[in-house]
Amino acid sequence: MSRAPFARRLLSVIGVDELGAYRVLRVADEGPDAEPGQFAMLAAAEDWGGGEEQRPFLARAFSFARQVRGEAHFLLEDVGPGSRRLCELGAGDGLWVLGPLGQGFRAPAAGRRAILLGGGVGIAPLAILQDRLTAAATTVLLGFRDSARAEGAALLDGARVASDDGSVGHHGRVTDLLEQELARDRDAIVYACGPVAMLESVRAICAARDVPAQLALEAGMACGFGACFGCVVARRGGGYLRVCVDGPVLDAHELERVEEPAGAPV
Amino acid sequence: MSRAPFARRLLSVIGVDELGAYRVLRVADEGPDAEPGQFAMLAAAEDWGGGEEQRPFLARAFSFARQVRGEAHFLLEDVGPGSRRLCELGAGDGLWVLGPLGQGFRAPAAGRRAILLGGGVGIAPLAILQDRLTAAATTVLLGFRDSARAEGAALLDGARVASDDGSVGHHGRVTDLLEQELARDRDAIVYACGPVAMLESVRAICAARDVPAQLALEAGMACGFGACFGCVVARRGGGYLRVCVDGPVLDAHELERVEEPAGAPV
Amino acid sequence: MSVSFCGLELAHAIVNGSGTFDAIAAHAAFGEELVREFPFAAYVSKTITLEPRAGNPPPRLWEASAGLVNSIGLPNKGLDGYLREDLPRLAEICSRAGTGAGVPLVTNVMGASATELTRLVAACEARSEIAAIELNVSCPNVETGLDIGADPRQLEAVVRAVRPHTGKPLIVKLTPNTADVARCAQAAEDAGADSVSLINTLRALALAPHATAGASERAGGRGPGRAWLGGVTGGLSGPAVRVVALAQVSAVAARVQIPVVGMGGVRSGADARELLDVGARLVAVGTESFLDPAAGARIARELDAIAGP
Amino acid sequence: MSVSFCGLELAHAIVNGSGTFDAIAAHAAFGEELVREFPFAAYVSKTITLEPRAGNPPPRLWEASAGLVNSIGLPNKGLDGYLREDLPRLAEICSRAGTGAGVPLVTNVMGASATELTRLVAACEARSEIAAIELNVSCPNVETGLDIGADPRQLEAVVRAVRPHTGKPLIVKLTPNTADVARCAQAAEDAGADSVSLINTLRALALAPHATAGASERAGGRGPGRAWLGGVTGGLSGPAVRVVALAQVSAVAARVQIPVVGMGGVRSGADARELLDVGARLVAVGTESFLDPAAGARIARELDAIAGP
Numbered sequence A, B: 001m002s003r004a005p006f007a008r009r010l011l012s013v014i015g016v017d018e019l020g021a022y023r024v025l026r027v028a029d030e031g032p033d034a035e036p037g038q039f040a041m042l043a044a045a046e047d048w049g050g051g052e053e054q055r056p057f058l059a060r061a062f063s064f065a066r067q068v069r070g071e072a073h074f075l076l077e078d079v080g081p082g083s084r085r086l087c088e089l090g091a092g093d094g095l096w097v098l099g100p101l102g103q104g105f106r107a108p109a110a111g112r113r114a115i116l117l118g119g120g121v122g123i124a125p126l127a128i129l130q131d132r133l134t135a136a137a138t139t140v141l142l143g144f145r146d147s148a149r150a151e152g153a154a155l156l157d158g159a160r161v162a163s164d165d166g167s168v169g170h171h172g173r174v175t176d177l178l179e180q181e182l183a184r185d186r187d188a189i190v191y192a193c194g195p196v197a198m199l200e201s202v203r204a205i206c207a208a209r210d211v212p213a214q215l216a217l218e219a220g221m222a223c224g225f226g227a228c229f230g231c232v233v234a235r236r237g238g239g240y241l242r243v244c245v246d247g248p249v250l251d252a253h254e255l256e257r258v259e260e261p262a263g264a265p266v
Numbered sequence C, D: 001m002s003v004s005f006c007g008l009e010l011a012h013a014i015v016n017g018s019g020t021f022d023a024i025a026a027h028a029a030f031g032e033e034l035v036r037e038f039p040f041a042a043y044v045s046k047t048i049t050l051e052p053r054a055g056n057p058p059p060r061l062w063e064a065s066a067g068l069v070n071s072i073g074l075p076n077k078g079l080d081g082y083l084r085e086d087l088p089r090l091a092e093i094c095s096r097a098g099t100g101a102g103v104p105l106v107t108n109v110m111g112a113s114a115t116e117l118t119r120l121v122a123a124c125e126a127r128s129e130i131a132a133i134e135l136n137v138s139c140p141n142v143e144t145g146l147d148i149g150a151d152p153r154q155l156e157a158v159v160r161a162v163r164p165h166t167g168k169p170l171i172v173k174l175t176p177n178t179a180d181v182a183r184c185a186q187a188a189e190d191a192g193a194d195s196v197s198l199i200n201t202l203r204a205l206a207l208a209p210h211a212t213a214g215a216s217e218r219a220g221g222r223g224p225g226r227a228w229l230g231g232v233t234g235g236l237s238g239p240a241v242r243v244v245a246l247a248q249v250s251a252v253a254a255r256v257q258i259p260v261v262g263m264g265g266v267r268s269g270a271d272a273r274e275l276l277d278v279g280a281r282l283v284a285v286g287t288e289s290f291l292d293p294a295a296g297a298r299i300a301r302e303l304d305a306i307a308g309p
């Protein structure tokens, strides 16, 4: 595991590029190498807090999508006040970065094919994973809601794409492609990141076929380094795991199922 | 009194120009004509709240400094998170504007000389006053802390300037100039806006010489239209006046003295 | 989306928080547009006391993170001045407000004792312009000895004492600065209140900033370590308190049968909807009106566009 | 700027709020840099209970305006697990923290009754690694029947019961969700507490947003009108509560003689200075550490640069 410097660092934005429905935030970063699957907590140095409901307040978790020549890249989807503010950043703007944090993907056993399966903005950690998996045979399966999002597939090489609306590639779920791939050749390990429903489907498919799977999870986070105990998911067999320090990448069998937390009746 | 439309309006910023230590914020405004001394409550439409202490939250009061050809001008000094955010605005940005609000300056009695006396960013309402006082003889006396601020004098025509550091014009207080002017000719009315100490000095000088004076006051404001009762100053003879609706321009004799509110021991 | 509240039919669910909208001053500032586009379905006066009050010395305002601390000190003309000068003017505005049907006028009163409150309530009872009475037992800014509203027993006694003196709807505005606000609400209901409203502001303190110490000391003794507000402590309102308000309104609505007026930090129809979701009948808007006098109308429109639970 | 606190000599006035800094996890994440640049002058553990607790179901966090609502539910290994597994590791980190002199370790405990608390306190008393004990009588997230800390009489009884079982400094962490926090502090002092700390979080509620209703319902029943947090209510912390904390700390410090640990929304040396100005001896940093694990050290430096009152 790569260790984060103890203190958030004020880094400088190099640029924010469009990538279909997403943005790629590029930051000058001479910090430690991130491992694929690790993430950083990000917050704009200026004007962090003037959005809807006077948010954002906390920093936001983003996977390292790439790390090259002193640049760290993050893939952003605008889904709320925090990600929106980050999308607005421009060259020279300051960015607070804490990281790299968390447990990344574990390398495949020698000779085993790596299937990289991503949904939506969840493709981010798979890009850096592909960069580093130079030795292994890889298959890349990516699913998107629509064609604007499917442009994100450019982040990885040689992806087979599925789209919910059929505008690009397979009309349907990316997990359909996974089933095809595993039917063809089960000697594989699946690295997956994406929406909860997709991850649960990956988990179930792999469990049924006894294929190892590593799932990069998301959870609402306040700190990213184990301080708040806020980012938990239920562990198979009872108790909870902190996604930020026990994950974000978890072996699929550590979880009973992947599910959206449900809240409670008032 | 010009009446404000009932609801804040989303206007578009035309530009923000430097003027020495100040900024001139120009806004496309087809709303009602402001009277000199009236003000508006301003808030940036985006990113209002991400500054120090997660502020600003409330709108901020600014005097109309000028109104020409569908443009309203405000003179800004960066003194905290609200004014800072306004200084950062650029062409096309949205600005919430509520106003014109409050009681402006009353015109001088016919034939009487108008002395416009401003200190620092308090020169703002005197600019629009000068624009409108086309009939009266006017004398303009402006005081600044230093030369960067003294560049603000360009907002008015024919100003005599004083500076605290002697870098521009008279080395000393602008009220020294007032005393000279009144010694020369007391048949005048003084229109003053600026720091508390300056206003108090104007009040005392004019009271001693029985010269009428209208003082444009400042006070911390939450609403600007009489709703919160927060912006009060002590009225001569007891009770309080709301600066936003009873002022901001008050006849000097309505006040016992002009003073900074003192807070209280905890 | 008309709403019935204690026998009153309101055009929508949004009213103002007491002390946050001076309809007389707003009429002067905005003219007839205020009346035509009156933002509230009922109008609540600021707090009236028996004797006139000048209010607290300034400063009276402090901007907190996503909130406002005020220490206004309930300035008002006293009962007689209110009934003679303000009430007729407010009633005139309210009678013409909105689409012409007018809006009910609620008068908010505060007294240091049951005797004082009884006199205030009895005087309101006698005035037909007043549709309902709100008892402020919760304002943290003013020293009324003990805070009646924080102690369920005292609260119950006071409400019981005033209840017989009016047949109009009696709303008790609870204090949030208490251990168990639901118990206080229950006490008000037991004593005959027709409704409870909450939250009032949270007790808060702001100090003069150290950064401006030099400047301020020159300007009159306002130095670091001193309270910023002339009234020393104040009350926090605005977005900062919204989640606290939601918890208290939820607890109260779960406890009492009488309708609840929920408030605290509401800025949008979505915020209002959440208070209704946890059981409020009406929603009051306070601080947000300072940012936009027409906020109440906007919030009512936004609320209309959101489906109920 | 060393500070003495209940007989302990601290290098500066900044400590952590209980439950907001897991030194073991931070050590794993940041390595020895954490130890060398340890941000706090004393380290306070999260709350330990007699039995192990898994904590509340997720979601456990809600971002409020300028604040955070949490409903963590005090997950911990229970007294035995803590003493066996966590305490030695925490003590090892604390012993080497900072410039090498180490920092004192405070253990925070909570129990539903005097009996439970007595067992917890007695067990802490027996461990030399523990320099002081903090009693959490205020956590609003967990149902311990009544909230002991909100009632001065109950509070006094509990503190009186545990006091004889330890000679170590005993800090009582007060609940802010009460009518008169100064009276509660007084009760703790009367019962023999060596210090009081405040504020804990304000009781708060967040609902699942209406906007995401469709998506969320598909995803498992999280719909509008439902509580967002798995634990239903939570506690508000962060800048939103700072002025409330300042009022409560001021009221408490004016009432008691024992030293006060002030906290709530501190983000800067200036914020810390204000708590000291109103009478706190130490200042704890909670939520701000989430934004930056080294915040405590920065705040201590900033504080150093500000002159006292």
Ligand SMILES: Cc1cc2nc3c(=O)[nH]c(=O)nc-3n(C[C@H](O)[C@H](O)[C@H](O)COP(=O)(O)OP(=O)(O)OC[C@H]3O[C@@H](n4cnc5c(N)ncnc54)[C@H](O)[C@@H]3O)c2cc1C
Pocket (backbone or CB within 6 Å): A039, A056, A060, A061, A062, A063, A064, A074, A075, A076, A077, A078, A079, A080, A081, A082, A083, A084, A121, A124, A125, A217, A218, A219, A220, A221, A248, D061, D062, D063, D064, D209, D212
């Ligand atoms: C380890 C990790 C890696 C991630 N990597 C990426 C990445 O590479 N790229 C990317 O785009 N995203 C990534 N995310 C997700 C990203 O962190 C979130 O999209 C971001 O935090 C959203 O913040 P926001 O303010 O834009 O939206 P929010 O308003 O915070 O909304 C995001 C979601 O949070 C919930 N929510 C809504 N309001 C609140 C509230 N007030 N408090 C708490 N929750 C609320 C809702 O479920 C909502 O859909 C990652 C998350 C994790 C944990």
Ligand SMILES: Cc1cc2nc3c(=O)[nH]c(=O)nc-3n(C[C@H](O)[C@H](O)[C@H](O)COP(=O)(O)OP(=O)(O)OC[C@H]3O[C@@H](n4cnc5c(N)ncnc54)[C@H](O)[C@@H]3O)c2cc1C
Pocket (backbone or CB within 6 Å): B039, B056, B060, B061, B062, B063, B064, B074, B075, B076, B077, B078, B079, B080, B081, B082, B083, B084, B121, B124, B125, B217, B218, B219, B220, B221, B248, C061, C062, C063, C064, C209, C212
């Ligand atoms: C009628 C009127 C007309 C005005 N016209 C102009 C104008 O034309 N040009 C101009 O530049 N300014 C003008 N002002 C002043 C302007 O409104 C203030 O400078 C502005 O509101 C400052 O906001 P801020 O966030 O930048 O600074 P703040 O941080 O609000 O600081 C400004 C002052 O407020 C006090 N303060 C500090 N913190 C707080 C707090 N948290 N809560 C409350 N008070 C605090 C201090 O005294 C500080 O010096 C006018 C004010 C009024 C009332």
Ligand SMILES: Cc1cc2nc3c(=O)[nH]c(=O)nc-3n(C[C@H](O)[C@H](O)[C@H](O)COP(=O)(O)O)c2cc1C
Pocket (backbone or CB within 6 Å): B228, B229, B230, C016, C017, C018, C019, C020, C046, C047, C068, C070, C072, C074, C108, C136, C139, C173, C198, C199, C200, C201, C236, C237, C238, C239, C241, C263, C264, C265, C266, C284, C285, C286, C287, C288
């Ligand atoms: C400036 C100000 C003045 C207030 N005056 C009163 C008052 O006179 N009587 C009263 O019962 N409440 C008063 N309140 C409390 C509000 O009615 C309301 O309960 C509180 O502000 C919470 O709502 P908000 O967050 O929407 O403002 C006042 C609040 C503010 C901000």
Ligand SMILES: Cc1cc2nc3c(=O)[nH]c(=O)nc-3n(C[C@H](O)[C@H](O)[C@H](O)COP(=O)(O)O)c2cc1C
Pocket (backbone or CB within 6 Å): A228, A229, A230, D016, D017, D018, D019, D020, D046, D047, D068, D070, D072, D074, D108, D136, D139, D173, D198, D199, D200, D201, D236, D237, D238, D239, D241, D263, D264, D265, D266, D284, D285, D286, D287, D288
């Ligand atoms: C996520 C989280 C967990 C907390 N856990 C505890 C706890 O276990 N025991 C306790 O006494 N206080 C706990 N607190 C309260 C804090 O110690 C502190 O009193 C409060 O957060 C106010 O300080 P702040 O605004 O600086 O965070 C917790 C607070 C947060 C935000």
Ligand code: FES
Pocket (backbone or CB within 6 Å): A220, A221, A222, A223, A224, A225, A226, A227, A228, A229, A230, A231, A242, A243, A244, A245
């Ligand atoms: S985000 Fe705080 S413990 Fe994981």
Ligand code: FES
Pocket (backbone or CB within 6 Å): B220, B221, B222, B223, B224, B225, B226, B227, B228, B229, B230, B231, B242, B243, B244, B245
């Ligand atoms: S600013 Fe609100 S009454 Fe004047």
